Amino acid sequence: MALLDNLDFLTPTTKNRASLKLIKNMAQTRASHAFLFLGSSPDCLYRLALAFAASINCPQSGCGNCRICKNTCRGMDAHVLTMEAEGNFLVKEDVVQIKKFVSMTAPAGRKKIVIIRQSETMNDAFANKFLKTLEEPPDENCLFVLLASQAQKLLPTIVSRCMEFEWTFAPGSQEDSAVDLGALEKIVHAGLKKIVQGEVAAAMGLGSQVCQMLADISQEQKKAFQKELKLRKETSADPVQAEREAKLAAQRQQRRLARLNKLGMDCVFDIIVAWLEDMIAVKAGAGQDVLHYAHNYTLIDASIFDINLEKLWAILKDIDRNKKFMGRSLNAELALDSIFLHLRDALRGD
Template sequence: MTVWDRLVGQRPVVHALSQAASGRGMTHAWLFTGPPGSGRSNAAIAFAGALQCEQQGCGECHECVTVAAGSHADVNVVRTQKLSIGVDEVRHLVRSASLRPVGRRWQVLIVEDADRLTDQAFNALLKAIEEPTPHTVWMLCAPSVEDVLPTIRSRCRLVTLTTPTTRDVADFLVRTADVTPSLAAYAARASQGHIGRARALALDEATRNRRREVVSLPSRLTGLGACMNAAANLAEVAKEEADAITSEYDVREKADLDASYGVVERGRRPREYAPALAALDKAQKTRAKRQVLDVVDRSLMDLVSVYRDAIALRAGAPGELVNEEMRGEIAELARVSTPEEHLIRIERIFQAREQMLDYNVPVALALESMMVGLQLERSAR
């Protein structure tokens, strides 16, 4: 398996990057864009492996294996669990970019979620991209070019990924996750082309159960009490899932902090420990908040898929539904409401999403307003 085999449904991208890795069209800065789950960071990491590999991405040599594992000395990947990437992190990365590569080929710096860079961080990055050092390659990943400053994107070669087809995702799961074709087909449809989400749905029954609970909500929003309960349950499940994801990180980071300040060995806390602990606590709370928002956001997109299916069914659109396994419930939704009313529901969902992500409205409050709005539109009819 070559490094390119991990990219699902991205043949034009694979061709362009493999050509660049062999020396045709190579440049010092790249911007990878595409919808969530399309594989932006996977494409960047695959390209980094190809640049370090003598055979442009064989997938089996030491260079390819260590890049994929995240342990290659000349490939630095910046990820964040926080709401933003600050200037200090970028300045550290810029200092790394000024060093010569340990090996004989490239120093590669990959910034995932480049859309989360603060304005100060973007400005710190701009100078490094404007005046690149030899053998240094920058790779930025963002949902769209509009998420990156014009002065940055104008200096990058654009690589645009698309949402892979359901068939491509299902074939990938059967090939790499060792699941049955029927389960792979369900995960591919339900994920709507999001590779990471598809793997989670295919491999984890708890993830499948949580999604089934979410997509069953529209048919149960028959009164104010049901709406409030649905909002409370969704907020609680999101927090529980986020806590399960972040708690392991929190414990490990606290242990590392204690070890670095000698708290365990010395049995006392030095003066510098308290501010460091406060900074860690603040960072962990920020990460927990982002994780809750990420979980809720996935649930909202699952809700949207139900209403889109109802619109498609009412309009007689060909092809399978995203939620094909609940066609009966969706047929009932299509019967009791017009497509225009379902579009209003979808608008309500995106309003709640905007409130939480852009205006910092508390999750529970935004969900309560949204659920009531979904039910009231049906009652009005």
């Protein structure tokens, strides 16, 4: 079980350990044919699912060294099919590929394993058609591993067929948390400080500064992705397969950039909310120790003499609304501009 024992991206919690023990057992006894792995990082989930698949098909239960283990962990074993949306959704036609795959005959002692990445992208037509295969696979050598962020995003009839495992991943192992938002945080704090100090121009420029920063982060990620893609194409033996993989990788990258952008905006909103809550607390007579940012106490205390609290509450509500609509046609720069200008007005007592 070398593979499943060496997953450094899993946090060493009791729950993870218990789940690992269970799936190791399942890999040997093969007591279930449908699994649902839940977790916040699509990439970590996939690596886990591949290690699980290798542990099932390797004659030494996942030694990590044999050809089966190596190919499976690279997602290149002929008896492991990875499905993922080519656009925004997994559609009915994608089930055809699954059906074809599971109708093959597996070599003795091996399973045909279908891994579905980001299962929440299943549309209803896919889910309903796939459910039939999940319920009545053509033979007993089929095994399904569904990956998703939350079970609630899947059809309950599908969830109920699967053994469910929820995983937590070590910080830093998740592709999105590897992106450094520190510089972005710095800009927001510095800008808010200026607004609180009454620098009118700061309120006007902060929104575009934040968005520029997010665009830069995105651009860096795109460059890194292109470089990796080029390398993969150059080292691939099968050009047709490489082309398909490149297409999927590009789609995945697009979804990832959208997530990353949301992560950045959430971080910005969280900082603004913390500042506003600190202002409200200081106005109510709270001491330094209860603030999110205690070092801002003197600055806030000196600047909120005229503050319009109702307006602050309105900004908080506005942020809440914006967070909900993020990713859906929200013009981030306009939204931020409006928030910062309202904050400036509130501080003036307007």
